[in-house]
């Protein structure tokens with residue numbers, strides 16, 4: 225079917241490529257003319273503006289956005305001025321589900337369908353497919369199902385769950401209509417909250433193993449730091465972390481795609497010297513914890529993982545200074561130099 229894509233970054237461009245491979249007619253626009261030209265060379269039809277993009281489509285039009293959340297709202301407003309009753313906007317970026325609910329109301333008043341689509345798969349999605357978590361009106365989701373099916377990984381991407389036989393459901397293909405407008409990004413938001421916790425769990429565990437030689441290195445321990453009580457039980461200096469990650473990938477209960485990627489990162493750079501360790505977050509972990517608080521639901525693991533990211537960004541520096549100042553005040557303890 226015919227589909228337009230606005231936003232040809234790492235995600236949007238590869239999604240267009242996957243749609244082209246499946247035989248869909250793709251019209252594309254990006255602020256970068258080079259990004260448009262690259263996809264035109266691969267079979268897409270390019271446009272120089274949002275208005276030109278919309279003018280080149282047949283009704284009912286379907287325009288998919290893959291933009292940073294910060295600029296999605298302005299583009300939706302521009303599109304609402306250019307589209308007509310019966311058309312659909314699909315936001316495949318990382319917008320807040322609250323914005324979806326608000327935007328869907330405005331769009332519905334014009335007879336335009338607003339579909340939110342949480343999209344997971346990252347730079348690997350072109351080959352592996354994208355897991356799609358969708359919210360919006362039934363009719364629009366049904367009309368767009370060939371597009372979702374082309375982007376999704378397909379049933380063969382994972383062994384079928386025992387007891388699921390016959391025609392695979394859309395979820396088994398890798399896409400799911402989760403509910404009304406906002407439901408897709410709500411499910412994707414929680415997916416990212418979980419992502420932070422799983423990433424943090426591997427990171428913390430590997431770091432404990434990395435420090436399992438603390439007993440051997442006890443001479444480095446400053447008198448101001450609590451001495452290692454039983455150094456002989458921490459003699460494991462230099463356990464090979466790339467190999468640990470590798471062995472966990474086979475038959476262990478903590479195998480996962482995130483572990484596969486961790487193993488690959490450690491293979492390439494065993495000490496991860498190319499990274500400073502500042503872990504960014506683009507919003508969804510925060511929104512997940514806010515939702516948990518507003519629902520009155522305990523989510524200590526997800527929230528703790530989010531706080532670890534904040535700490536990595538330096539936001540704990542002043543709090544740590546306060547503690548050092550307190551130790552100095554009550555005990556005259558001088559900070560150990562790093």
Ligand SMILES: O=C(CO)[C@H](O)[C@H](O)COP(=O)(O)O
Pocket residue numbers: 318343344345346416419504505506507508509
């Ligand atoms: O879609 C994603 C992975 O599923 C993420 O949104 C993205 O890659 C990064 O998210 P964050 O900045 O919050 O870590």
